[in-house]
Amino acid sequence: MMTEEVEHITKCPECLSRNIDTDMTRGETTCIDCGLVLDDNLIDPGAEWRIHTMEQGQDRSRTGAPMNTMLHDKGLSTDIDWQNRDYSGKKINDSRTRSQLYRMRKWQKRARIGNSQERNLAVALAEIDRMSSKLGLPKMVREASADLYRKCVEANLIRGRSIDAVTAASLYVACRQCNIPRTLGEIGSAARAGRKEIGRTERFIKRELKIRLPVQRAADYLARFSSMLGLDAQTELVARRMCDELELRELDSGRGPMGIAAATLYIASVQTGRRRTQKDVADVCGVTEVTIRNRYKEIVNSLNLDLTI
């Protein structure tokens, strides 16, 4: 089997540090020293075959293309060639056999993309792929999202909703399931549906499919937001400590994680002398300046911080 040469990043282009951290579960490569996110589009190098029986476990060879959830029929169907030849390439002239082949082709087409559900799925999976590419999301997320969408179709949740809203919502949920959270605003920027509609649809499919998502933590957003703000690892660490402290003392309950992430980053940027404006932080974190100010006040009060610098 051919092994593809994967280009590995060994040095940070920003600070030239060789302290690179690769987090496979998050799909992000970050520089430990300056916090720059170097690559958030890692390809999962895991085995692509699946084991169904003991024999298969021993013998890992297989034929055919790997199963691909991004194709509406998972890439597993067989095509019937349009040419009237048999498996050895000999022409089929017998009229009975030929008309039989014709019928087979016709029914195969109907079975594959003939019904509206399958056609719907084909459009949706293409849309998921498009959004994922735009957002640079790893394959793992696309497949999780495709699976979710499939479940929505099976549960008849699409009726009355747009494909765009459901694909965007399933991508949003998939991101969080894979611990690569993206904000509704980020998903919305790549989707053909509005932020509110995506949020509504997300809540709906979560309820209908009884999906429990891992609790959102402000710390999960820190690395990405910090990098987008051009902050260094030191500042991010200060913010991270603050988040941990807040979580430990349950001072973050009832507060949106993005607001906490925004406020801690803002405070940290002031403390380390790498100040960012509230507006810059707000734009990156998907909250308003007012929310930053409110969290900021609460955090400074509850942690007894002194910001007179």
Place this chain on the structure above:
DNA sequence: AAGACGAAAGTGGTTGA
């Protein structure tokens, strides 16, 4: 002039009677 601050009203969702 840009940034920070805070009051007030509005939005969309959750909760509990």
Place this chain on the structure above:
DNA sequence: TCAACAACTTTCGTCTT
């Protein structure tokens, strides 16, 4: 089903750097 409620946003006038 509806009102109360909490979190967050929008808007805007004012103060600070």
